[in-house]
Amino acid sequence: MAARFDGQLPFLLKVLAAAQPLSLQAHPSLSQARAGFARENAAGLPPDAPTRCYRDANHKPELICALTTFHALCGFRPVRESLRLLTGLGVDVTGLERDGLATWFRAVMTERRSLTRVVEVPGFERECALARRLVEAWPGDPGVLGALLLNYVVLQPGEALFLSAGNLHAYVEGTGVELMANSDNVLRGGLTPKHVDVAELLSVLDFTDAAPTVLRGDYATPVEDFRLTRLTLGAPQQLPARAQILLVTEGEAQLGDLTLKQGESVFLGADEQRTLSGHGVVFCASAGLSP
Ligand SMILES: [Zn+2]
Structure with a gap:
């Protein structure tokens, strides 16, 4: 892992607790991040400039696993459903069709089209309730219409979503364990006071319109940067020998002579063979490389 990732931990683990909808955003692929970071460096942007889109040269795929009921917007919903909503x-939907999704979205963002009033649309109660909150919080923001093009997903505890490069998403409400590649590269589309660069966002977006895949039990992803495992504690089990972070989210874990309570975490180096037991739930974050 040290050799593959240049001596750096390749992932970031956090507990995300959203009370209000968070910004509409997407993350670049590795090649987009490398090119974007180099471009902004060449343009002389300071590393901490608020107008920067690329803070490093890495991609930022992410995985969110619900600890409570968790509401998220994830990827473009099938266009025929968006048309109904x-x-x-x-809303004027002229030009919005499957082949026209990217063009229509671009027009909404660049012309800063917005929604002013929200009526009840049968079959879209959740979406309409969210639209009402967004219109109130972000009047005039084209991100409101952008958000209404996305799949509204409700995860139950233990269920997860993997967000690959270019996936437009926003977390709406709930608490979850989030694991992502070691990067701060965020391209925002609105619903935020932070820097929004519509052109850059459009250049990385994936306009595939499909229902998202909810991961249960096994959180396998195609990336090597991270892997999340959720363990139910009980009889002693041997942990694989690899660098990892353990986070106890329920109950109490016993790790050798170390006791970890709910909310506590520990870093284990690859040379530490440990036996884990107890009661409750532990999340393990490690790289996704095969040992
Ligand atoms: Zn994100």
Whole structure:
């Protein structure tokens, strides 16, 4: 892992607790991040400039696993469903069709089209309730219409979503364990006071319109940067010998002579063979490389 990732831990682990909808955003691929970081460096942007889109040269795929019921917007919803919702809301959907999704979205963002009033659309109660909150919090923000093009997903505890490069998403409400590649590269599309660069966002977006895949039990992803495992504690089990972070989210874990309570975490080096027991739930974050 040290050799593959240049001596750096390749992932970031956090507990995310969203009370309000968070910003509409997407993350670049590795090649987009490398090119973008080099471009902004060449343009002389200071590393901490608020107008920067690329703070490093890494991609930032991410995985969110629900600890409570968790509401998220993830990827573009099938366009025929978006047409039903937006037509019901009285939005001008001229040009919005499967082949026209990218063009329509671009027009909304660049012309800063927004929604002003929200009526109830049958079959879209959650989406309409969210739209009402967003219109109130972010009046005039085109990100509101952008958000209404996305799949509204409700995860139950233990269920997860993997977000690959270019996936437009926003976390709406709930608490979850989030594991992502070691990067701060975020391209925002609105619903935030932070820097929004529509052109850069459009250049990385994946406009595939499909229902998202909810991961249960096994959180396998195609990336090598990280892997999340959720363990139910009980009889002693041997942990694989690799660098990892353990986080106890329920109950109490016994790790050799170390006791970890709910909310506590520990870093284990690859040379530490440990036996884990106890009661409750532990999340293990490690690299996704095969040992
Ligand atoms: Zn994100």
